Amino acid sequence: MPVISLKTPSAAYDITIASGLLRTLSARLNKLTKGKPFRPFIVTSPEIWGLWHKQVLASFKEAPTVLFLPSGEAHKRLASVESLAQQLATAGADRDSLLIAFGGGVIGDVTGFLAAIYMRGIPYVQIPTTLLAQVDSSVGGKTGVNLVAGKNLVGSFNHPLAVLADTDILATLPPAQLRAGLQESIKAGIIRNAKLFKYMEQNADAILKGDAKALTHVVTASVRVKADVVANDERESGLRMILNYGHTIGHAIEAATSYKQLLHGEAVGWGSIAATHLGLSRKLITQAQSDRIIALILRYGPLSSFKATAAKLVALTSSDKKNRSGTLSFILPTSIGTVKIVRDVTQPELLAATESMLALMRQHTAAPVVTRKRKR
Amino acid sequence: MPVISLKTPSAAYDITIASGLLRTLSARLNKLTKGKPFRPFIVTSPEIWGLWHKQVLASFKEAPTVLFLPSGEAHKRLASVESLAQQLATAGADRDSLLIAFGGGVIGDVTGFLAAIYMRGIPYVQIPTTLLAQVDSSVGGKTGVNLVAGKNLVGSFNHPLAVLADTDILATLPPAQLRAGLQESIKAGIIRNAKLFKYMEQNADAILKGDAKALTHVVTASVRVKADVVANDERESGLRMILNYGHTIGHAIEAATSYKQLLHGEAVGWGSIAATHLGLSRKLITQAQSDRIIALILRYGPLSSFKATAAKLVALTSSDKKNRSGTLSFILPTSIGTVKIVRDVTQPELLAATESMLALMRQHTAAPVVTRKRKR
Structure with missing residues (x-):
């Protein structure tokens, strides 16, 4: 069973990726808390709980208290955190309680933040239920919620006691969500793992069919990339920025479409294509490398199309949180498996790369996926 | 100029207690940030800003951005934090910004928490403007806001870069606020500094008149007690509990009077008297020590009276955040200058001590001070 250990200056914990983790949850939590009694509180969505409550409850002698957060990015707000905190207090949760984030990225981010601030901090565990959450958002300790002014503008670096990624859950994901999540795995390959990239080229059919062995391999390799980066730069002062490749x-794109038309992974896919065009125009990569990257991103599509001009998208990049200080930082590929941070990207350059990406989109138009937005 | 250095596992910073700090603020901030450019954002109340803006602005070449939080405990909520965060984002605040909490306990707690979570953490400085905030709440890194379910139920341990306590500000405090704040200094004496206690016995007239030298002595000694305790137990796993003496x-009492009738320090004064009765009934202290403690608390009165039965107060103690696990922990005096944590206080014992406190109140009735509640 793949277990990846993540050690940062502020925390050390394991990410376990395997089948059947839910069925043994209670015993796993007892091990994490080293036998010290705790009261578990599960934060989840009605949909996830409807699908998996029997498996979760089977392992507990006494049923944990369950708190619900409705699905969707619209609920990733301080008002949700306050409502959940109020419910915790009313139910008597204290510093001997343990929160369990059981859901996708929104549930994980909100619950991790709730754990950071309830009574000034109580422990929590991540059980990610989407591919995107398993390969990306549940790992690394970034938690938070959105403001009207922007995404993830309030939050906390707060690591869980453990991440338990049960790969059985992936079998129930809608295909579009699986494909979108795999874009973050492609990203992991581009920035730091050429072998993962090649594996995804050679095993695309099996992975896209949801083959358990192939998916577990991809999830594990993706998490390894993220854990390795986070271990080297917990607070995003340098290296961790490379995780923003394509972002x-x-x-x-997400802002231009009001976060409603594309899944997060799809937007990242298009963003990666634009970054690849930038890298090619600067001759950081070869034409052949650029072709392979773009081909793989499209192979795991179709990516939903959207309507926005290049000028609009470029204008929106300057309000991105990472670019507030005025300079435009970009992560550009230097080969398959390596990237560099470039801080002098000009507006015309960026405009040209975005135009190329939009031209490619017009050739590969897919019908927009109408579904709620998933967060990264 | 008294400078107290506080070092915890997570932070190290100075608490400076002196006259004229506001007038040199800009230079002091530059020193703290080691010359690195930063954008200052001041969070304050309209009243405080009205009194002190000229002094503050005088030292800045470029005026800092000022954000207002209305006065009063009612605004110590997540909604205020969200509104301030939104204003920060709109004004372009980023990780190179510096928050300045300029006000009493509520401003300090809200701003410290805002600094903890805005963009997952930006630096801040405390400039406490009440005696209570100078001697207690600005020191130690506890930040947070209230829920409907209880006070300070969400928050963060987040230390400032520095605490600048300008003693000039104390001269403008209403006498009732000065007296109430001094109850926390008496507490500091009881729990850990017999010399401070004696100084307050011997110099009561000068201190209560607002004599600058005497007040500076009391503030400095009180902060030293708090800093010493926090340095030894940052996260309140043991020793730090003694700061809750009388609380x-x-x-x-505050809950029974809806946080409206008494200043926080006054409630702590009455609570200290009840705790002293408990200590006496357990023979932890002598009659003479008990008499001295009660006499000093009353000397710094009058403490506003209130209407609540002993039974009601005892019932409310069991919903106190510190007592959620079911046992009643109390900090009881074992001499003037030492206390111990007692975990087996029975309801009848507590009821008797509370009755004694209420009997004493009936003998020393003062008219209720009608004013907004200050927080500890």
Whole structure:
């Protein structure tokens, strides 16, 4: 069973990726808390709980208290955190309680933040239920909620006691969500793991069919990339920025479409294509490398199309949180498996790369996926 | 100029207690940030800003951005934090910004928490403007806001870069606020500094008149007690609990009067008297010590009276945050200058001590001070 240990200056914990973790949850939590009694509180969505409550409850002698957060990015707000905190207090939760984030990225981010601030901090565990959450958002300790002014503008670096990624859950994901989540795995390959990239090229059919062995391999390799980066730069002062590969234009696309038309992974896919065009125009990568990257992103599509001009997208990048200080930082590929941070990208350059990405989109148009937005 | 250095596992900073700090604020901030450019954002109340803006602005070449939080405990809520965060984002605040909490306990707690979570953490400085905030709440890194379910139920341990306590500000405090704040200094004496206690016995007239030298002595000694305790137990796993001396019954009194009738220090004064009665009934202290403690608390009165039965107050103690696990922990005096944590206080014992405190109140009735509640 793949277990990845993540050690940062502020925390050390394991990310376990395997089948059947839910069925043994209670015993796993007891091990984490080293036998010290605790009261478990599960934060989840009605949909996830409807699908998996029997498996979760089976392992507990006494049923944990369950708190619900409705699905969707719209609920990733301080008002939700306050409502959950109030429910915890009313139910008598104290510093001997343990929160369990059981859901996708929104549930994980909100619950991790709730754990950071309830009674000035109580422990929590991540049980990610989407591919995106398993390969990306549940790992690394970034938690938080959105403001009207922007996404993830309030939050906390707060690591869980453990991440338990049960790969059985992936079998129930809608195909579009699986494909979108895999874009973050492609990103992991591009920035730091050429072998993962190649594996995804060679095993695309099996992975996209949801083959358990192939998916577990991809999830594990993706988590390893993220854990390795976070271990080297917990607070995002340098290296961790490379995880934002494809995200600058990706976030602009999400903002331009009001976070409703594309899944997060799809926006990242388009953003990665734009970044690849930038890398090619600067001759940081070869034409052949650029072709392979773009081909793999499209192979795990179709990515939903959207309507926005290049000018609009470029304008939106300057309001991105990472770019507030005025300079435009970009993560650009230097090969398959390596990237560099470039701080002098000009507006015309960025405009040209975005235009190329939009031209490619017009050739590969897919119908928009109408579904709630998933967060990264 | 008294400078107290506080070092905890997570932070190290100075608490400076002196006259004229506001007038040199800009230079002091530059020193703290080691010359690195930063954008200052001041969070304050309209009243405080009205009194002191000229002094503050005088030292800045470029005026800092000022955000207002209305006065009063009612605004110590997540909604205020969200509104301030939104204003920060709109004004372009980023990780190179510096928050300045300029006000009493509520401003300090809200701003410290805002600094903890805005963009997952930006630096801040405390400039406490009440005696209570100078001697107690600005020191130690506890920040947070209230829920409907209880006070300070969400928050963060988040230390400032520095605490600048300008003693000039104390001269403008209403006498009732000065007296109430001094109850926390008496508490500091009881729990850990017999010399401070004696100084307050011997110099009561000068201190209560607002004599600058005497007040500076009291503030400095009180901060030293708090800093020493916090340095030894940052996260309140043991020793730090002694700072709650007088607070269990104190919080019950505040809850019974809807946080509107008494200043926090007054409630703590009554709570200290009840705790002293408990200590006496357990023979932890002598009659003479008990008499001295009660006499000093009353000397710094009059403490506003209130209407609540002993039974009601005792019932409210069990919903106190510190007592959620079911046992009643109390900090009881074992001499003037030492206390111990007692975990087996029975309801009848507590009821008797509370009755004694209420009997004493009936003998020393003062008219209720009608004013907004100050927080500890």
